[in-house]
Amino acid sequence: MTPGMIRLDDRDIAILKVLSEEGRLSKAALAKRINLSPTPCWERLKRLEKAGIIEGYRAEISLRKTAPHVTVFVTLELETHNSAAFQAFERAVTTYPEIVQCWALGGGFDYLLQVVTRDVESYQALIDRLLDQGLGLARYYTYIVTKPIKTGHVLPFDTLLSAAD
The missing domain is CATH 3.30.70.920 (Lrp/AsnC effector binding domain/regulation of amino acid metabolism (RAM) domain)
Incomplete structure (x- = not known):
């Protein structure tokens, strides 16, 4: 693990993956998607935001x-x-x-x-x-650019983090 990086567990990674794919998700729906009760999910989300791992929420505009x-x-x-x-x-x-x-x-x-x-x-x-x-x-x-082929900002968490262990 590189110095300055924060260790993430499977639940943290699940939160990041779901939010990167579907940023407009209620906290209750997020908790359900990662199989965690709302309060601990909310606490994890706030910790990820405070640590600067989640930098913001945006809409993708066509x-x-x-x-x-x-x-x-x-x-x-x-x-x-x-x-x-x-x-x-x-x-x-x-x-x-x-x-x-x-x-x-x-x-x-x-x-x-x-x-x-x-x-x-x-x-x-x-x-x-x-x-x-x-x-x-x-x-x-x-x-x-004559035509977009692949766009979006979904990060390959599985690939990136599997090599980090």
């Missing part, structure tokens, strides 16, 4: 049914590779709501961004703003 949009993945490199340059870029990224995910990478590129915006023109306007901001972007590559 943009396809609500608004025209384009999803774009962007790999990019910075000109300068020092702490100040990385921090400046990371601060800037948090100010753009169209950038819905950003990951720092090891290897050939510095960052991978997921951008969701109205259309290709608004995506390019976002990139132009990033370039004009003087963040030291050396190069970027754009990958437009």
Whole structure:
């Protein structure tokens, strides 16, 4: 077990698995699904929230049914590779709501961004703003999503945690 990680038992894992698949579940229904009475289930749930294991609850919204949009993945490199340059870029990224995910990478590129915006023109306007901001972007590559194949955020708890023992 990696330092800083919290040991989870089978009931904790069951709670996390059910919530990751069905976040909109009453506490009574959750308790029933994991075969535990409501009070101990509620106590476990609160402990998982307090420990930061459960970071929040969200609804998955179908943009396809609500608004025209384009999803774009962007790999990019910075000109300068020092702490100040990385921090400046990371601060800037948090100010753009169209950038819905950003990951720092090891290897050939510095960052991978997921951008969701109205259309290709608004995506390019976002990139132009990033370039004009003087963040030291050396190069970027754009990958437009043509069709989603597998989406969602259900984590493979069984696979991840079986190797942890």
